[in-house]
Amino acid sequence: MNGNNLKPTSASEKPAMGRGDWRTQLRSDLRQRIVNKMFDTMKRHLRSSGEDELNELRKTVEAFEEKTYNAASNQFDYVRRISLKLLQKETQSQNIVQNSGQCSNNLHNPGIRDQ
Incomplete structure (x- = not known):
C-alpha cells in the first residue's frame, strides 16, 4: 500500500491456493475504510500529533493492514485480527x-498507598 491507495496483491504476494478467493471479493474501498478507522483509533492515543508522527502512523497502520490481509485465511479471520488489534490498543490506553490516575491520586493523598 502506498498512501491512501491500496494496491492489489501482486502475483508474487498471492497466498497459497484455496485461500485467495475471499480476497477477490473484498472491495478495496472497504480495506481503505478499515485503514482509516484504524488510523483514527490509533491517532486518538498519540501523545504528539505532529505531521511527521501522523505520516509515520499512517504508514504503520497501512503496513499492518497489508500484512493482516495477506496472512488471513478468510474475511472473518481478517476482520477478527484487525478487531483484536484495535481492542488491544483501546485496552492498553485505558490501563x-x-x-496515571492512581499515581495522581497518590500524589494528592500521600498518606494513601496502593496495597
Whole structure:
C-alpha cells in the first residue's frame, strides 16, 4: 500500500491456493475504510500529533493492514485480527489512563498507598 491507495496483491504476494478467493471479493474501498478507522483509533492515543508522527502512523497502520490481509485465511479471520488489534490498543490506553490516575491520586493523598 502506498498512501491512501491500496494496491492489489501482486502475483508474487498471492497466498497459497484455496485461500485467495475471499480476497477477490473484498472491495478495496472497504480495506481503505478499515485503514482509516484504524488510523483514527490509533491517532486518538498519540501523545504528539505532529505531521511527521501522523505520516509515520499512517504508514504503520497501512503496513499492518497489508500484512493482516495477506496472512488471513478468510474475511472473518481478517476482520477478527484487525478487531483484536484495535481492542488491544483501546485496552492498553485505558490501563495507562487508570494507572496515571492512581499515581495522581497518590500524589494528592500521600498518606494513601496502593496495597
